[in-house]
Amino acid sequence: MSRVYVFNQLGGPEHEELVDRPVPTPGDGELLVAVRAAGVNPADAKIRAGGLGPDRDLPVAMGLEVAGVVAAVGDGVRDFAAGDEVLAPVRVGRGGFAEHTLVRAAHAVVKPAGISFVDAAVLPVAGTTAFDLTHQVEVDAGGTMLILGAGGGVGHLAAQVGRVRGLEVVGVASEAKRELVESTGATFVPSGAHFADAVRQLAPDGVDLVVDLVGGDALRQATVLATRPAGVVSAADGLVTRLGGSLRQRVPGALARITNLVADGRVDPHVTATFPLERAREALAVVESGHAAGKVVIEMVAP
Ligand SMILES: NC(=O)c1ccc[n+]([C@@H]2O[C@H](COP(=O)([O-])OP(=O)(O)OC[C@H]3O[C@@H](n4cnc5c(N)ncnc54)[C@H](OP(=O)(O)O)[C@@H]3O)[C@@H](O)[C@H]2O)c1
Known part of the structure; x- marks a missing residue:
């Protein structure tokens, strides 16, 4: 089993909880990632509050950006293999605040060795x-x-x-x-x-x-x-x-390009607070306040 932070009803943070789920299986073009760090964004709370509309299957796994280690790859994946360190956006409902998640290989980039998982985790969205x-x-x-x-x-x-x-x-x-x-x-x-x-x-x-x-x-x-x-x-x-x-309009190659700027030391992700998965609610509350400084990250325990 694998832990994931979810909301089980639209509304406030009282509907969030940490639950167990089976380790997900990667589909075509997907990577199973053992998450090491996940960035927290205002969108996490907006989605929980109903920002994407009421028609969602509940519970919904939370978290939209991660850095971690590839644990397995789905069919058709050629550019990544188990053991690669990556960062990637996470589709709504797949769950970034989790011990494991699935990401699209086409949206992932290799994490340069010089960037920590914590710093890398804030690049796919922010x-x-x-x-x-x-x-x-x-x-x-x-x-x-x-x-x-x-x-x-x-x-x-x-x-x-x-x-x-x-x-x-x-x-x-x-x-x-x-x-x-x-x-x-x-x-x-x-x-x-x-x-x-x-x-x-x-x-x-x-x-x-x-x-x-x-x-x-x-x-x-x-x-x-x-x-x-x-x-x-x-x-x-x-x-x-x-x-x-x-x-905002998507600029091609943006994730690889901002990652390179961080690897070159020209941009500092400036993570101001990290929380363990057990304290995800506190991490989300800091960002939901609307007055966060820099970035807030949830950090998973290294295996
Ligand atoms: N469309 C997208 O793809 C996308 C992606 C990422 C983020 N967003 C959106 O972009 C917004 C910012 O995201 P974020 O991650 O940067 O949020 P954040 O970390 O919460 O930062 C928002 C900042 O705005 C400041 N602020 C609030 N009122 C202000 C005012 N009147 N004048 C100047 N600063 C003010 C806040 O601090 P102080 O109150 O202390 O100044 C805070 O530092 C959010 O609405 C988010 O949902 C959209």
Whole structure:
């Protein structure tokens, strides 16, 4: 048997529990992964709260991104073998907060030896989101990028990737995250009523790219600061399309590319807290608060 963290009813965290299930069997094109670490994302709680609609078979295994060791491969898998260290996104319901899970071989990449399982585990969702948002719109090196939510899981990664792209980065976050934001090379601006005025002073001609991880009124105010509406991208709020910008769009090869940046020491995943699987509820609560700093990871005991 193998342990997995599930929710057994849509709603709040009281419906989460750690249960046993048989070790899953990989199907065509799949890898069975012995999970060593799994990143926690706001989407985990949103799905539990019913964000994907009510028509789900219950219980639903939780967790959307993992790093671990391939334990077995399904038919048709040629690029991976048992014993390989990998990182990969996990389809909804397959369960990343688990001792074992299944991932698509086509979506997995080899974990470089120099990256820990904990750091690797935050790249399939948060890492690729940061990479996509900073690449889906053309911006010349030397341009200015504004990030709303720059101290959160995606935001601090986006700030670092932006710096690698040669962009001047302005990061908006709460005062508690000043140090984290500044450590990425970004200029810190405190969130709140006056953030737009502060950004306007730093970039009087406007910002070339707005990366929004907050949505709502902050997104509206930031859009006015952009040199053009098409330069506004969001992972947080569909409102962005009505304002002339775009939601996150997948950039080919993003997982391999962000993994290489981490392996080269140019981007630090900055995991601020790890929890054992038995304390998954606490890990999810930190992220569900909406005020997490950096990334939170659930770490499985090494065999
Ligand atoms: N579409 C996708 O594929 C995709 C993928 C990943 C994430 N997302 C979404 O993107 C959003 C961010 O994800 P995440 O993983 O980075 O979340 P996170 O780790 O919870 O970070 C969110 C950050 O936003 C900050 N924040 C909240 N209100 C703010 C405001 N008014 N101004 C500036 N900062 C503010 C929070 O800290 P403070 O309150 O302390 O500032 C926190 O650091 C979530 O809505 C998530 O669901 C979407």
